[in-house]
Amino acid sequence: MIRVHSYESLGTYDGPGIRLVVFLQGCNFRCLYCANPDTIDAKGESKETAPEEILKMAVSQKPFFGKKGGITFSGGEPTFQAKALVPLFRMLKEAGIHICIDTNGGIWNEDVKELLSLADLVLLDVKEFNDERHKALTSRSNAQTLKTAAWLEENQKPFWLRYVLVQKYSYFKEDIEALGEHFKDYRMIERVEILPYHTLGVHKYEAMKMDYQLKDVQLNTQAQLDEAKELFEKYFRTVYIN
Template sequence: MQIRVHSYESMGTFDGPGLRYVVFLQGCPFRCLYCANPDTIDAVGESTLTDAEHIVKQAVSFKPFFGKRGGITFSGGEPTVQAKALIPLFKRLKEEGIHICVDSNGAIWNNDVEELWKLTDLVMLDIKEFNNDRHQYITGRSNEQPLKTAAWFEANNHPFWLRYVLVPGVSNFDEDLHALGAHFKDYTQLQRIELLPYHTLGVHKYEALGWEYKLKDVPVNTPEQKQHAEEILRHYFNDKLVVN
């Protein structure tokens, strides 16, 4: 099967442990208001149909740079949109001894996705908001399945990271941060929590697509806002919390 690839990053340092070969895939069921890659949302977009073996060869060529911690990361878009096509690719990567990481919103679940997770070494799970109403405002979808996906990781001893973007007036409510912490604080498979600042680096892409950026009046986080959110989450996660 061929895979719809949007783009690549040869030596990523923010998409999992160590140095990563990052493959950005096409297609996503979410419509996040602050999406940094809106050009990956459409199922086709400007993607290129790519043979799995091409990706394997590229990953193998970077293997000397991975060391003990690095590997390949699939991002997007939402990689699980193409779960069926990714399964044979992941099997080939496992044969080559390459660490596989997936950056996912956890919103899709079917037999192919479950098999894909079993072939994945680490998942970076993006929880957009713990409050379901606010999650639907941000993404257009419920957070029920992402939370079920996290529960599946915990029940099946599957390591994952949690990523949370702090958006002023959108996802920085104290009660929601406390609820998030209380929900996940006892998860043994949750290795790391990343608190990510809101940024507007993808706004020019909306302009290029002719789309309205609906958070244009939302400012970036102040140092005080980031520190306050960090203090709340640090109470639940201690040194598992990483603030970017």
């Protein structure tokens, strides 16, 4: 059984085309800006769901996917439930549905390796390149995330690099340049997405009686987003502000 938090039909922000987005329960990171704090706990208020039920939903929505769309697994952290997801991924492949997985790349085992092998596209969230700043932002090291990126490159698995731009936490010119230098020769990176910091999930913290720690962080101005895009474009050809 798979622990599902929620679904989004006709999604256009999590992978190519129109997609069914499945938000899964459980996460190994503790990102300060997490927009879905209700998905962090391994159980939460999620519903145990049979793989066949998700397959049926994806197949029913297939006419809306067109040539580019498909299903995206987000969260939470999908690889948190890798073992349970592998059989579903196999069924989705047999049904001819494009599979995308949005991951922080921070979990690694044989099940995760198989899961990423079955996916058509990986959305890899690199929260920060400087490891100390990464730990301050997520409470975890980025070492495995970078190893996961290297594995994707070595195994010729296409992926998108995603970077959330947060003033005082991940918006440092030297860190973006270091990231660019590290990844500039990767051939499997199809595009880079800059995700502007937002506060859309703050009401969830209030409802869960949790303290939101980035109350004083300002949203990015358009000038700051444009500046960051120019920085990334020094190293990558396809950079988008999502």
